[in-house]
Amino acid sequence: xxxxxxxxxxxxxxxxxxxxxxxxxxxxxxxxxxxxxxxxxxxxxxxxxxxxxxxxxxxxxxxxxxxxxxxxxxxxxxxxxxxxxxxxxxxxxxxxxxxxxxxxxxxxxxxxxxxxxxxxxxxxxxxxxxxxxxxxxxxxxxxxxxxxxxxxxxxxxxxxxxxxxxxxxxxxxxxxxxxxxxxxxxxxxxxxxxxxxxxxxxxxxx
Amino acid sequence: xxxxxxxxxxxxxxxxxxxxxxxxxxxxxxxxxxxxxxxxxxxxxxxxxxxxxxxxxxxxxxxxxxxxxxxxxxxxxxxxxxxxxxxxxxxxxxxxxxxxxxxxxxxxxxxxxxxxxxxxxxxxxxxxxxxxxxxxxxxxxxxxxxxxxxxxxxxxxxxxxxxxxxxxxxxxxxxxxxxxxxxxxxxxxxxxxxxxxxxxxxxxxxxxxxxxxxxxxxxxxxxxxxxxxxxxxxxxxxx
Numbered sequence: 431x432x433x434x435x436x437x438x439x440x441x442x443x444x445x446x447x448x449x450x451x452x453x454x455x456x457x458x459x460x461x462x463x464x465x466x467x468x469x470x471x472x473x474x475x476x477x478x479x480x481x482x483x484x485x486x487x488x489x490x491x492x493x494x495x496x497x498x499x500x501x502x503x504x505x506x507x508x509x510x511x512x513x514x515x516x517x518x519x520x521x522x523x524x525x526x527x528x529x530x531x532x533x534x535x536x537x538x539x540x541x542x543x544x545x546x547x548x549x550x551x552x553x554x555x556x557x558x559x560x561x562x563x564x565x566x567x568x569x570x571x572x573x574x575x576x577x578x579x580x581x582x583x584x585x586x587x588x589x590x591x592x593x594x595x596x597x598x599x600x601x602x603x604x605x606x607x608x609x610x611x612x613x614x615x616x617x618x619x620x621x622x623x624x625x626x627x628x629x630x631x632x633x634x635x636x
Numbered sequence: 637x638x639x640x641x642x643x644x645x646x647x648x649x650x651x652x653x654x655x656x657x658x659x660x661x662x663x664x665x666x667x668x669x670x671x672x673x674x675x676x677x678x679x680x681x682x683x684x685x686x687x688x689x690x691x692x693x694x695x696x697x698x699x700x701x702x703x704x705x706x707x708x709x710x711x712x713x714x715x716x717x718x719x720x721x722x723x724x725x726x727x728x729x730x731x732x733x734x735x736x737x738x739x740x741x742x743x744x745x746x747x748x749x750x751x752x753x754x755x756x757x758x759x760x761x762x763x764x765x766x767x768x769x770x771x772x773x774x775x776x777x778x779x780x781x782x783x784x785x786x787x788x789x790x791x792x793x794x795x796x797x798x799x800x801x802x803x804x805x806x807x808x809x810x811x812x813x814x815x816x817x818x819x820x821x822x823x824x825x826x827x828x829x830x831x832x833x834x835x836x837x838x839x840x841x842x843x844x845x846x847x848x849x850x851x852x853x854x855x856x857x858x859x860x861x862x863x864x865x866x867x868x869x870x871x872x873x874x875x
Contacts, residue, residue: 448687538816543817543818545739547787548661576691580738617690
């Protein structure tokens with residue numbers, strides 16, 4: 431299986447590759463359109479600023495490439511947010527626009543520091559989107575996953591699973607062949623590993 | 637001083653695996669002699685730890701530049717923790733936050749009480765190199781947040797190694813001005829100390845070394861007990 435890990439400049443690319451290796455797979459970190467288009471699975475990791483990541487994707491000519499992918503695509507953390515229409519980061523930037531909705535900044539409040547960092551329960555609203563994959567196959571509802579983020583996408587039509595941090599927000603999103611997790615499956619223990627395995631190996635995509 | 641008795645631990649990878657299996661939520665690796673010896677953390681073991689661990693981990697020790705941090709993060713660490721170099725060059729915090737985002741940037745603070753309030757020490761990895769009175773702790777906590785710190789680990793030096801409980805009073809004071817995640821460090825000796833610091837100081841995490849290394853407090857037992865006391869903890873097996 432060919433797995434492309436899109437080089438979005440994020441700091442978690444090494445973690446994602448390590449996780450793939452633990453699952454017996456090899457991920458190729460790439461910004462090459464042909465490599466991405468010919469992969470069986472595409473991962474879009476990301477940590478840091480949405481503006482930087484989008485600038486990097488645009489410079490590599492990858493925006494239309496990603497939008498037109500037909501194989502399973504999984505965005506992680508910032509990578510999930512990039513699948514949406516935009517982010518209010520830096521006064522507002524346009525993202526890939528594959529899923530409806532936008533990322534907004536968390537407001538810090540007593541008992542709710544920002545960035546939101548830690549293990550939180552994810553409630554799965556739907557096992558998959560229309561035509562999508564059961565990412566949570568075999569994972570108990572309300573399991574803990576590891577989050578690190580300052581921006582979040584409010585619950586909307588693209589939401590497949592939600593988490594609560596003062597307010598509910600999108601923890602899992604998806605539509606057709608695109609899916610994303612706000613949390614880091616590559617750092618979420620055995621349930622995170624299971625989710626990645628589901629993404630890589632489940633037959634439901636085909 | 638209590639803080640001066642550093643332990644030399646066994647194989648890092650074995651420990652990493654053990655803590656992962658015991659259900660630790662996050663690991664911090666301190667290369668505590670890096671700053672006193674004027675060197676950066678050794679990346680080779682970071683990569684080996686990153687390959688094994690499926691939980692988040694941060695690395696601390698002599699990260700003095702964006703380039704140092706880049707190497708550690710590229711080796712698979714989730715976050716970098718900066719202590720002495722941030723005191724020496726506070727602009728480093730801004731630069732790290734700009735490049736990697738605040739969520740990657742942990743500031744470690746070694747703090748101790750004085751008649752003039754809590755004060756910050758640096759170079760604490762080597763008793764002979766340690767320098768005291770670098771900043772007023774509360775001022776430094778405010779400053780690092782403005783500069784972009786995404787998390788603060790407050791190590792209360794007076795409590796560290798004594799195992800008589802976290803310095804709740806100091807942690808409460810810092811919590812009051814800390815809008816980013818705050819991790820308590822120094823003083824854990826019994827399970828009740830964890831409950832106390834979560835309940836009274838409202839910290840986001842509690843760090844301990846000795847009681848976990850020695851096996852005196854087994855992590856699964858601690859988590860089960862805290863859960864029974866009403867503290868939300870993570871269980872892999874929970875539905």
